[in-house]
Amino acid sequence: MFVRTATASTTAAALLGAGALLLPADRPETPERRDAPVVVAHRGASGYAPENTLAAADAADALGIDWVENDVHRTRDGELVVLHDTSLKRTTDVEQVFPDRAPWAVKDFTAAEIAKLDAGSWFGAQFAGARVPTLTQFLDRLERNRQKLLLEIKSPAAYPGIERDIIRVLGRSGWLDRSHVRSRLVIQSFGADSVKKVHTLRPDVTTGFLGTPAVADLPSYAAFTDQINPSYATIGADYVAAVQRLKGPHGKRLRVNTWTVNKAADAVKARDMGVDGIITNFPDVVRDATS
Numbered sequence: 001m002f003v004r005t006a007t008a009s010t011t012a013a014a015l016l017g018a019g020a021l022l023l024p025a026d027r028p029e030t031p032e033r034r035d036a037p038v039v040v041a042h043r044g045a046s047g048y049a050p051e052n053t054l055a056a057a058d059a060a061d062a063l064g065i066d067w068v069e070n071d072v073h074r075t076r077d078g079e080l081v082v083l084h085d086t087s088l089k090r091t092t093d094v095e096q097v098f099p100d101r102a103p104w105a106v107k108d109f110t111a112a113e114i115a116k117l118d119a120g121s122w123f124g125a126q127f128a129g130a131r132v133p134t135l136t137q138f139l140d141r142l143e144r145n146r147q148k149l150l151l152e153i154k155s156p157a158a159y160p161g162i163e164r165d166i167i168r169v170l171g172r173s174g175w176l177d178r179s180h181v182r183s184r185l186v187i188q189s190f191g192a193d194s195v196k197k198v199h200t201l202r203p204d205v206t207t208g209f210l211g212t213p214a215v216a217d218l219p220s221y222a223a224f225t226d227q228i229n230p231s232y233a234t235i236g237a238d239y240v241a242a243v244q245r246l247k248g249p250h251g252k253r254l255r256v257n258t259w260t261v262n263k264a265a266d267a268v269k270a271r272d273m274g275v276d277g278i279i280t281n282f283p284d285v286v287r288d289a290t291s
Contacts, residue, residue: 035271036271036287036290036291037257037270037271037275037276037277037278037290038066038067038257038276038277038278039065039067039277039278039280039283039286039287039290040065040067040068040069040150040257040277040278040279040280040283041056041057041059041060041063041065041067041068041069041280041281041283042069042259042260042279042280042281042283043056043069043070043071043084043281044056044057044058044059044060044068044069044070045059045060045062045063045065045281045282045283045284046281047262047280047281047282047285048063048282049123049127050091050119050120050122050123050124050127050130051084051091051123052070052071052082052083052084052091052119052132052133053082053119053120053127053130053131053132053133054130054131054133054137054138054141055120055127055130056068057138057141057142057145057147058141058145060147060283061145061147063283063284063287064287065147065283065284065287066146066147066148067147067148067149067150067277068142068147068148068149068150069149069150069151069152069279070082070138070149070150070151070152071083071084071152071154072135072151072152072153072154072162072166073086073106073107073154073155073159074106074107074159074162074165075106075107075109075110075111075114076107076108076109076110077110077111077112078165079110079111079134080134080135080136080162080165080166080169081106081111081114081132081133081134081135082132082133082134082135082137082138083106083119083132083154084154085106086105086106086107086154086155086158087103087104087105087106088104088105088106088109088114088117088132089103089104090122091119091122091123092114092117092118092119092122092132093117093118093121093122094109094117097116097117098113107158107159111134114132115131115132117131117132118130118131119131119132135166135169136169136172136173139169139170139173139175140173143173143174143175147184148183148184148185149175149184149185149186150186150188150208150257150279151166151185151186151187151188152187152188152189152210153166153187153188153189153191153194153198154189156189156191156193156194157191162194163194163197163198163201164197164201166187166198167198167201167202170185176202176205181202181204181205181206185205185206186205186206186207186208186226186227187205187206187207187208188207188208188209188210188227188229189208189209189210190209190210190211192209192221192224195207195208195209195224195225196224199224199225199249203249206226206227206250207224207225207226207227208225208226208227208228208229208257209221209225209227209228209229210229210230211228211229211230212228212230212231212234212235212239213228215239215242218242218243218246218254219246222246222247222248222249222254223249224249225248225249225254226248226249226250226252226254226255227248227254227255227256227257227276228243228254228255228256229256229257229258229259229279230256230258230259231258231259231260232258232259232260232261232266232270235256235258235273235275236273237272237273237274240256240273240274240275241274243255243256244256244274244276255276255277256274256275256276256277257275257276257277257278257279258270258273258275258277258278258279259278259279259280260279260280260281261278261279261280261286262280262281262282262285262286263285264285264286264288264289265289267280267285267286267289267290268289268290270290271289271290278290
């Protein structure tokens with residue numbers, strides 16, 4: 001899907017072979033990096049490893065990237081799994097394993113069935129056998145790597161009550177203690193009602209709304225979300241400034257974290273707009289361009 005530069009590919013290959021969204025906080029900043037947006041690995045370092053797999057989280061870690069974005073769905077038997085699409089078709093071998101189960105919706109399969117699928121071969125032979133991780137498995141890997149999580153609730157209307165399920169799994173995995181909530185966790189969604197539910201269930205957790213609300217509507221969003229996270233194609237410096245003039249439910253200014261920026265030139269433009277974070281498939285490219 002994406003054209004990889006020779007420099008990016010070589011850098012990533014070397015790192016993987018050897019192996020901050022102040023969202024809401026990150027490592028202490030050095031003066032020369034003070035204005036650099038925090039870089040978030042989109043579905044892990046998905047330009048270099050199959051998206052939303054443990055390998056993609058590890059690829060981000062190998063590149064020195066703290067923040068990882070992922071996507072969460074719920075299976076037929078109530079397990080939370082990390083996958084982007086509502087269907088298993090694009091990123092697994094589900095058509096071969098379960099040929100008679102079209103359209104292969106995540107919600108129609110049990111966790112045990114999904115665990116049988118190959119979620120890596122579509123990206124490259126070296127990733128054959130990678131699995132669709134459960135949210136618990138993904139959290140455990142990020143914890144091992146000392147990474148941070150920008151968690152997206154996918155298609156919340158298809159999974160009534162998924163917000164409570166996510167909060168329960170986060171708590172069981174130790175991700176709702178003071179240190180995680182303060183500096184290592186953000187929950188976002190395109191569904192405003194879903195973001196509101198998370199804020200109601202756990203007012204201490206940092207939340208983000210995915211989209212580009214009209215400037216006139218921003219104050220209503222500031223009542224329940226700490227971040228406005230829009231597509232790069234939809235924003236300019238004036239919009240970023242309008243968001244940042246407002247304070248969110250925790251009394252801090254709203255942050256802007258834009259997606260999905262994969263080219264160095266676009267990353268520089270986004271930085272110059274004043275965004276707080278950049279979500280990207282190629283986090284090393286964006287980091288090097290904006291630091």
